[in-house]
Every structure is written in structure tokens, then in C-alpha cells.
Amino acid sequence: GYSSPFGGPDRLVFPSDLNRTAGARANAGSVEVPYMTMGFSSYERRSIYQQPFYRDVMRIALPIPDNLSEQTALSYDKAQLDSVAGSVVEGLSQGVPENLSQGLRSVETVATGIVASAIRNLANAASPNIGNAASVLTGITRNPFQVVLFKSPEFRAHTFSWQFAPKNQAETETVNNIIRAFKYHSLPGVLAAGGVFFSYPEILRINFRPDETANYMYEFKPCVVESVAVNYTPNGPSFFNRTGAPTAVQFTIRVQEIEIWTKADFLRNAQGLFENATITQALGL
Numbered sequence: 001g002y003s004s005p006f007g008g009p010d011r012l013v014f015p016s017d018l019n020r021t022a023g024a025r026a027n028a029g030s031v032e033v034p035y036m037t038m039g040f041s042s043y044e045r046r047s048i049y050q051q052p053f054y055r056d057v058m059r060i061a062l063p064i065p066d067n068l069s070e071q072t073a074l075s076y077d078k079a080q081l082d083s084v085a086g087s088v089v090e091g092l093s094q095g096v097p098e099n100l101s102q103g104l105r106s107v108e109t110v111a112t113g114i115v116a117s118a119i120r121n122l123a124n125a126a127s128p129n130i131g132n133a134a135s136v137l138t139g140i141t142r143n144p145f146q147v148v149l150f151k152s153p154e155f156r157a158h159t160f161s162w163q164f165a166p167k168n169q170a171e172t173e174t175v176n177n178i179i180r181a182f183k184y185h186s187l188p189g190v191l192a193a194g195g196v197f198f199s200y201p202e203i204l205r206i207n208f209r210p211d212e213t214a215n216y217m218y219e220f221k222p223c224v225v226e227s228v229a230v231n232y233t234p235n236g237p238s239f240f241n242r243t244g245a246p247t248a249v250q251f252t253i254r255v256q257e258i259e260i261w262t263k264a265d266f267l268r269n270a271q272g273l274f275e276n277a278t279i280t281q282a283l284g285l
Contacts, residue, residue, distance in 0.1 A: 012060045014062055015171060016170065018035050019033075019061070034208065034210070035061055035209055036062050036063070036207070037059070037207045040057050040185040041203050042054065043200055057185070062178075073156075075151040075153070076151060078146065079147050080145060154260075155257050155259075155260060156256070157254065157257070158220070160255075164250075172240070172243065175249055182253060185201060185202040188201050201225065203223065203224065204255055207220070221260075222257065224255065226256050230249060230251055230252075
């Protein structure tokens with residue numbers, strides 16, 4: 001089994017009663033309190049033609065953070081075609097001319113645009129004011145043929161923040177181990193003397209639980225941890241007198257998914273066929 005390099009357990013749950021239910025278990029109407037599961041896994045891929053696989057090394061369960069939002073972004077580019085290319089593309093988009101006379105008229109239209117554009121370009125080369133005057137006199141100005149080009153979906157990023165307030169010494173140690181685990185597993189290793197090569201940090205996989213909650217939330221692709229921020233005095237420099245541990249800790253992480261979303265992924269998610277492993281089963285929660 002996995003042994004934590006810093007001496008902590010490989011399964012961490014905060015708070016200790018996280019997997020409680022809202023109401024007595026004997027009550028048929030009781031509902032399990034929603035929470036998140038996070039699992040660090042080593043990422044292995046033997047070939048670019050094979051699917052990656054993950055080996056779980058660290059599992060953590062935490063409450064749903066106060067601020068939880070999802071954002072999907074797509075990348076587009078704005079571009080301008082020149083007048084000639086724009087006219088040709090526009091003509092082609094209308095289909096092949098039905099007869100030669102239509103074809104000749106299309107050529108005539110393009111030629112007119114070329115001449116007008118050439119006049120304006122020559123005028124602008126002499127002076128912008130002359131170019132403007134030429135537009136007024138001819139009643140023609142160059143069409144920039146502006147277009148918006150789709151590039152790709154963007155990798156989604158998520159920021160989560162919790163304020164941990166341990167109720168006892170055991171929970172204090174759990175918070176300490178959670179912070180250390182995120183710091184450790186988000187960093188690379190060194191593969192060669194002198195630091196020539198780095199090994200990849202562990203991948204983080206996130207799920208909402210229980211299933212009833214997950215059905216109304218959103219899914220995550222495997223993530224990398226981009227940053228870990230810890231404020232040990234969110235309420236001022238107050239500490240436990242005996243242990244010196246902070247009474248509260250503000251813990252914030254930023255993660256980025258390493259795979260893009262497509263329509264196929266979305267449909268698999270909606271149909272309950274999302275392929276990410278369920279970490280909760282390993283946690284036994």
C-alpha cells in the first residue's frame with residue numbers, strides 16, 4: 001500500500017463527521033450531507049495512442065466550499081480577409097453560377113472591388129486624408145471582410161476555498177496533513193542528478209458526493225494543482241495555547257483540467273457514463 005512521505009495517512013476526512021446525514025439515520029427522510037472527494041493519482045501513459053491510467057496514492061474528502069461556480073469558455077479569433085479573398089469566398093459560398101452570364105457578372109463584381117480597393121490603397125499610401133477623399137468621391141470603401149474563427153475549447157480552471165476550524169486535536173492533525181498532502185503532491189520530483197529532469201506532479205481527480213448531489217452538479221476532468229495558498233491567521237494571530245497550532249486556517253487551491261470538453265463528453269456525463277473513477281468507493285464513505 002501507499003505510505004505518505006511526510007508520515008500522514010493516505011485517507012483524510014475533514015471534518016471527522018463529514019459523512020453524517022442530515023437528521024437521524026432512523027428517519028426515512030434523512031439526506032446525506034453533500035461533500036467533495038479529491039484523489040491524487042500518478043499519471044501514466046505508455047503510448048500517445050493509448051488511454052492514460054491512474055494509480056491512486058492519496059484520497060481526501062472535504063465539505064462543499066462556500067463559493068462553488070462553473071465556467072466553460074471557448075477560444076475564438078477575430079480576423080480580416082482582404083477584399084479579393086473575401087469577395088471570392090463570398091462568391092463561392094453562394095454556390096456555382098448557374099450559367100456563364102452569372103459567372104461573368106460575379107467576375108465583374110470582384111473586379112470592381114479590386115479596382116476600388118487599389119484606388120483607395122494608392123491614395124492611402126500618399127496620405128490618409130487623400131484616401132478618405134477618394135472614398136467620398138468614388139462612394140466606395142474597402143470591405144475588411146471581418147470573420148470570427150473558432151479555435152478550440154479552453155481548459156477549465158476551478159478555485160476552491162475552505163476555512164478549516166478544527167474542533168479537537170485529532171482534527172487539527174487532519175488539517176495539517178491535508179495541507180501537507182496538497183503541497184507535496186502538487187510539486188514535481190527530480191529524476192536525475194543536478195535536477196536535469198522533473199517528474200510530473202500527481203493528478204487530482206474530483207467528484208461530488210453523494211450521487212443525488214452529483215446528478216445536479218457538474219463533473220471534472222482530471223486536474224493539475226496550479227497553486228496552493230494557506231492563510232494560517234484568517235482571524236488574527238490566535239493559537240491553541242498548548243500545541244501552538246492555529247485555531248483556523250484559510251485554505252485555497254486553484255486547479256486546471258488537463259483535458260478539454262466536447263459534446264461527446266457532455267452527453268456521457270448526462271447519461272451517467274462518465275469514465276472517471278469513483279474515489280468514494282475507495283474511501284468507504
